[in-house]
Amino acid sequence: MTPDTRHGIQFDRTVHAVDDLGWSPDGDEPIDVPTDDGLLIEVPPGEYVFEGSGSKHGPVDGTLRRWGIRGTGDDPADVVVRSDGPSTRFINSSFDSEGILVENLAFDNGDSWTGGDIGNALRARDGIEVHDVDHLGRSGAEPFCRWSLMPLIGEPGGEGTIERWRKTGPSIYVGHGSSDGGGGVFNRHEGHLTFRECHVANQGGDGGLYTGKHPGTIRFEDCEFEHNDMAVIRSAAGSELHDCTVVMDWENAHPDNLLASEIPEAVREVYNAHRKPFDDTNKGGPIEEDQPTGVNGVYFSSAQFGKSGGGIYGCTVEIRSVYSDRGQAAICINNSDGDVEIHDTVVVVDVDGLPAIWCRDPADQRLSNHTPPPDDAWNVDLRNVTVSGDGDGDGRAGIVLENRHESRLEAVDVAMPNAPQGVDIGDSRGVVRTDGGTDSGDGDDSEETIDTPMDLTFTNDTDSTAFYSFRADGVTPPDSVSEAGGVRSHKDDDGGGGILAPRETHTWRVVSSPGNCSTAPTRGDGVVVTVGGDSLGEVSPMSTPDYEALAESWGYSPADFERDDSGDTPDGSGGDSGGDSGGDSDGDERDGDGDGDAGGEEEETEPPAGDGADDTTGVSPERVAALEATVQDLTARVDAQSEALTAAKTARSELQADLDEAEARLDDIEADGWLRRRLTALFG
Known part of the structure; x- marks a missing residue:
């Protein structure tokens, strides 16, 4: 044709x-x-x-x-x-x-x-297309189940589409690891998949779709997920759900779903003949003792990948009735995931023991092989979110944020009268809540706009004048009067800064942890920076052009900063360039990108007089030779590390090939065993 x-x-x-x-x-x-x-x-x-x-x-x-x-x-x-x-x-x-x-x-x-389950493992570098496919019939547990759909794009630039794929049960509900669930996208997925208008319901064990643990991305559009164990839908940071419906309502699930304790005796006997002796995993022991994993609506967990970004947009998540008192939340953001957005979403929880939204603590990973998100990506962003229901919020709150620093809640409406409070931010620093929404966790309706201001302090512990600048949200400038005759500070749209006399402290009020914070002299050389009473982490040193330019733009006299009463410069060198940056300053705040990177290391001292008399750059030949030797040494080290990395990658590829070959041999052994059993049954 x-x-x-x-x-x-x-x-x-x-x-x-x-x-x-x-x-x-x-x-x-x-x-x-x-x-x-x-x-x-x-x-x-x-x-x-x-x-x-x-x-x-x-x-x-x-x-x-x-x-x-x-x-x-x-x-x-x-x-x-x-x-x-x-x-x-x-x-x-x-x-x-x-x-x-x-x-x-x-x-x-x-x-x-006890047989007949069909799996499809669609693995490709690029170009997986699944359209209008139904998966019918029952789904068993191990060893008779199969992942119904396992798509995977192995190349970072590759793409695939799963459109109108439907699997709606019924299933046997046993624990995590004891059933393959509806489908999954796993570790070697590095490209992008789009699930569109899919319907996945009544899947036991590892849930509806298990799609979080990989370095790639996934987008779900207009999908329906219902009554699935472990997670009605499981994804992760870096991926997105758009306009999806997520429902757990066991009372209205498929009537033929079976909990392990409900499996007919004849079926139990078949399973137990194939299961391992009882141990501490759900895969062992009598199947009737196996417990379902529990209830989550949307579960974001990238586990060992520690991802950030993505989120939930325009979705409805409902927990109406459940089969187990085990679970985490209607929306649970795992400890490994951060910088997640939840926008334009409705969450309803009518059962006890579950918060509507629980963003778990990135500082305390649940498992030893899990990885936290990047340090600057622990936050979550909630906007136009409505939370309601008769549940008790697990005795905590409708929304729980654990160490989710610099999170933002805007237009968040919590109406869970049986929960102790609407929002519990715990130890989260710099949380901004400007929603003006209704917080009825304590039973009272009140309209309020809540900020969480913190003190940001700069203390000059030197005998010289010092300069600082920073970026933050919700900035309120200092208003105290110092012994020097008045606070010399400046606030702009994104933050502020100022000049500190010896032993002077400036206290600002901010509602987010400061970023791009620079001081001169550098922090550790005399300027102490704290936020909320805690010492701020490492900050970038500020080069001389930075503070001179900012001082002039803010209306300070450079003389105010350049010399104290002894005539020395702040670094104590007595010269005019001892604190200059050893590199360019294209990354400083003056270029508008606010990244605060001075672009190079500072010189410790000026070149000795006379050493550079014949050098138009002012750097002696000896200094140039020393720097060249350092560059050569660093280059050699980088080359050695690159060779080691290449060797490690090669070894890993060879190991993976060995594992694939071993898995293939195991499959062949399983197939041979099945063939022998069939021949024995046929011919005795």
């Missing part, structure tokens, strides 16, 4: 599954699926059966390049694909694949709890 292009994938030829490949549309014979490069298989309505291996491999296996399968019916359910018995994958593509299409068909797990 003629070439065809669908969803951006160019196919060389199109074949008819029945007429050209001989597939049986009645499910009489297992299908044989070719995987040639550039091949699109069009499948007419019917029921098609493939041979289940019981392993991770399936009829579509290996490297796929511009390969696709597409149903030609009016509805996805017109073309049904199922296993002949054992649970297995249908598609198991390698990481070197590129351009995979699955469209307009249905995969059917069947009505058994």
Whole structure:
């Protein structure tokens, strides 16, 4: 047939599954699926059966390049694909694949709890396209379950789209690690995936979609997630949910969902014959003792990746009724994630034991292999958020922020009358709340705008005049009078600064921790900076051009700063350039970018007189030679580190290849075992 292009994938030829490949549309014979490069298989309505291996491999296996399968019916359910018995994958593509299409068909797990589950592992460097695909039937637990959909884009610039993929249960609800859940995007995803108009409901074990632990990004648009265990939807910082509905309402979930304690005896016997002896994991012991993981609505956790950014936009999150008293929150931002936005979102919690929004403490990681977000990205940003419900906020509050410094709450309305308070910011510093919203956590309705001001102090412990500048929100300048005759300070739109006489202190009021804070003399040489009573972290030193330019722009006389009564400069050198930066100052505050970086190290002393008499730059040849030697030494060190890094990457690649090979061998052993059991059953 003629070439065809669908969803951006160019196919060389199109074949008819029945007429050209001989597939049986009645499910009489297992299908044989070719995987040639550039091949699109069009499948007419019917029921098609493939041979289940019981392993991770399936009829579509290996490297796929511009390969696709597409149903030609009016509805996805017109073309049904199922296993002949054992649970297995249908598609198991390698990481070197590129351009995979699955469209307009249905995969059917069947009505058994102990076999028939179908998985699809769609791994590619670029170009995964899944459109209008239904996943039908029941989903079991380990060892009979399979991840229904595992897409992965392995290249940072690669993209994929999952559109109108639907899986709505029912499932067995057992604990984390005891069931594969609806789908997942895992560690080796480095590109971007878009999930659009998907519906995932009634998935047990590892939840609806487990999509947080990877260095890539994901965007969910107009999706529905309902009644899934562990997390109704699990993602992470760096990814986004837009206009999605997230609901846990166990009383209105699928009537055939089963908790482990509800599994029929005959099914329990089959599971327990395959499970390990009881240990401290959910994967072991009698299945009837396995407990569901618990309740989260939206769970953001990048775990070991420690990511930041992204958020939740225009969504509705509801916790109406639950099957377990275990859980964290309707929206839980894990300790590993930060700089997350929650905007234009409605949260309802009608059960006890769960805050509506809980942003956990980045300073205290839950597991040893988890990584906190960057130090400057612990904050969250809540805007136009409505929180309500009859829940008690876990005895804490409707919204709980733990060490989420410099967070902002704007137009946040909390109405949870059974919670002790509306918002609990704990030890979070510099939180700005300017919402004017209703906080009814204590049972009283009140309109209020809340700021959390802190003292920002600069103390000059030297015998010389000092200068400082900073950037912060909600700045109120000092108004005290010093022994020098008055506070010499300046406030602008983004912060402030000033001149300090010896032993003088300036106290500002701010509502966020200061950024781009510079002092001269440098902090540690005599200017002490504290915020909220605590010492500020390391600050950039300020070069002479910085304070001279700022002093003049703020109307101070440079003479006020350049010399004290003894005639010395602040650094005590007695000269006019001892504090100049050793590099350029393109990064200082004068260029408007506010990053406060002076661009180089400071010279400790001036060049000795006469050493540079023949050097027009004023730097002696000996100094130049010393600097060149230092550069050569640093270059050699960088080269050595680069070689070591390259060797480590090579070793890691070789190890991963060994692991992949070992996994393949294990799958082959599993497949051989299944074949032996089948032959024994057939021939005794």
